[in-house]
Amino acid sequence: MTPIDERELKQQFASDNYAGICPEARMAMDAANRGHATAYGDDPWTEKAADAFRKLFETDCEVYFVFNGTAANSLALASLCQSYHSVICCDQSHVETDECGAPEFFSNGSKLLVAPSVDGKLTPDAIHELAIKRNDIHYPKPRAVTVTQPTETGRVYTIEELRAISAICKRHGLSLHMDGARFANACAGLGCSPADMTWRSGVDVLCFGGTKNGMAVGEAVLFFDRGLAADFDYRCKQAGQLASKMRFLSAPWVGMLESGAWLKNAQHANDCARRFAALIEGVQGVKLAQPVEANSVFLQAEAELLERLHEMGWHFYTFIGGAARFMFAWDSDPERIDAFCRDLKECTA
Ligand SMILES: *Cc1c(COP(=O)(O)O)cnc(C)c1O
Numbered sequence: 001m002t003p004i005d006e007r008e009l010k011q012q013f014a015s016d017n018y019a020g021i022c023p024e025a026r027m028a029m030d031a032a033n034r035g036h037a038t039a040y041g042d043d044p045w046t047e048k049a050a051d052a053f054r055k056l057f058e059t060d061c062e063v064y065f066v067f068n069g070t071a072a073n074s075l076a077l078a079s080l081c082q083s084y085h086s087v088i089c090c091d092q093s094h095v096e097t098d099e100c101g102a103p104e105f106f107s108n109g110s111k112l113l114v115a116p117s118v119d120g121k122l123t124p125d126a127i128h129e130l131a132i133k134r135n136d137i138h139y140p141k142p143r144a145v146t147v148t149q150p151t152e153t154g155r156v157y158t159i160e161e162l163r164a165i166s167a168i169c170k171r172h173g174l175s176l177h178m179d180g181a182r183f184a185n186a187c188a189g190l191g192c193s194p195a196d197m198t199w200r201s202g203v204d205v206l207c208f209g210g211t212k213n214g215m216a217v218g219e220a221v222l223f224f225d226r227g228l229a230a231d232f233d234y235r236c237k238q239a240g241q242l243a244s245k246m247r248f249l250s251a252p253w254v255g256m257l258e259s260g261a262w263l264k265n266a267q268h269a270n271d272c273a274r275r276f277a278a279l280i281e282g283v284q285g286v287k288l289a290q291p292v293e294a295n296s297v298f299l300q301a302e303a304e305l306l307e308r309l310h311e312m313g314w315h316f317y318t319f320i321g322g323a324a325r326f327m328f329a330w331d332s333d334p335e336r337i338d339a340f341c342r343d344l345k346e347c348t349a
Helices: 023-032 044-056 069-080 102-106 124-132 159-171 183-190 232-238 247-259 261-280 303-311 334-348
Strands: 062-066 085-090 111-115 141-148 175-180 205-209 219-223 286-288 296-301 317-320 323-327
Touching (some): 023 247, 023 261, 044 062, 044 219, 062 069, 069 085, 069 102, 069 141, 069 175, 069 205, 069 219, 085 124, 102 111, 111 124, 124 141, 124 159, 159 175, 175 183, 183 205, 183 261, 261 334, 296 303
Parallel strands (some): 085 111, 085 141, 175 205
Antiparallel strands (some): 062 219, 205 219, 296 323, 317 323
């Protein structure tokens, strides 16, 4: 094979999806690769992965595997709505800003009703306001609410906040969906069980992210209200999300869940974010834009300084949450964090 430019191999903090595949996921892929298996999900790995989710979540939920988060969110929301319904979300949510209209597309038109927010969190008041704003025939009828846990800016809803949201959802007859692209980081951050974070707090459907947690590809969609999952398999197939070699989407989950890597990876990433934030503290000209509650750090700094860091070869995003975003993954190397901080201090000295 042709070698790849060294520069491309150095760790960066632009996104947790820059990272590779963790050993637990890779070993499970290898194990699933030892022979033949039935296609389209009718295989032992897929059954084992679904059972591992039911065990982890302490409930008999319906489990599906899709390729990515956009599909997981869009298809899950589509299954909660008719085309004339609407979905309440917040203005910073991935479904609104980063899915190219896929939630509306896959639901045949269910409109997103967008609530303004300061920190990317939906509040019961904001939900209530949008739910009662109109009730005439000319407006799409609110039917679902989606929250991102942790939010796009790395904030974690507490259990109390989630319970207050699900109470208002129940009052207005709205289903509650959770975009958990970084669900594991939220569990690690709060130190609470997956069950407490979801169905015990009134969440009906969860999209559990595998990619950013250390897998090559794949998200799981968990329906705690099994009735909402009717025909979900057909929805996935029509959307081009039914993997024929499904075992390679599901086996990594067996590795992640049975070994506990899902939580270990998230804990490491969260620890790295905290380490980074601690090193930044007190550096002149930079300050934390958000409290660090999961695996991201958002920094406020002059554009000139950020530009210099980019020129020095550091990758980080500046288009999310109005600040410079640094993301940490299962394999983030403390030495690279230290190296970045040395460069930052050199630039600000
Ligand atoms: C990464 C991410 C997704 C999934 O994105 P895909 O690129 O479609 O896999 C969904 N929601 C949030 C909050 C994300 O950060």
